[in-house]
Amino acid sequence: MSGSRAKTVAIIDDDRNLRLAVQDLLETEGIVGEVYESAEDFISREGYRTADCVLSDLRMPGMSGLELLKVLRAQGHQQPVLIMTSYADAEAETAALKGGALEFLSKPLNSNRLISSIRRL
Template structure:
């Protein structure tokens, strides 16, 4: 049996983290929840997951800053950025910083699953 695909969900909104976790479980995907980019980095979360789903605007480090930090690490999984502020400028900034995908909130669940499957094969 193939190993489970594990997704990190990094968002300061607990309800959103948990609802995304429930959604991913229905698709057969596991997830790890982090309330902040700092918590994710502090736990070396990038070593335990196959894909990262991170919000742009969080208290503390932003999702864009997280992308920049992760860019300097060995074996960084693909990062999908999500935001309620999904304008073309934010999209361009995220993609330039290395995001594998960009999702507008509220999250289109089919688009999210397609992005994850596209990133992790």
């Protein structure tokens, strides 16, 4: 993610405190964080139009992060997607990566790994 304008990361998680903490972390690194409380919120507010990268929780009420990834790809949106979860297991990680996610991150998030992953994109 290089260029002159600040990059935008959509942060999608049903945990408000986590959304805001990640947003603050990204902004200290010069990355714009836009927060969404659900995958449906992200879609209805057309967050995919401004997001250079999507950071989504795996398990949320309603649409999951994997379902969101499928919808984005089916609609032709190709921005990088990182999936995060408190429920990490090999099956979920395999499904996320096979579905097109570029990273599978365990919560609590390692801030250095998160920033590094976003910068690599």
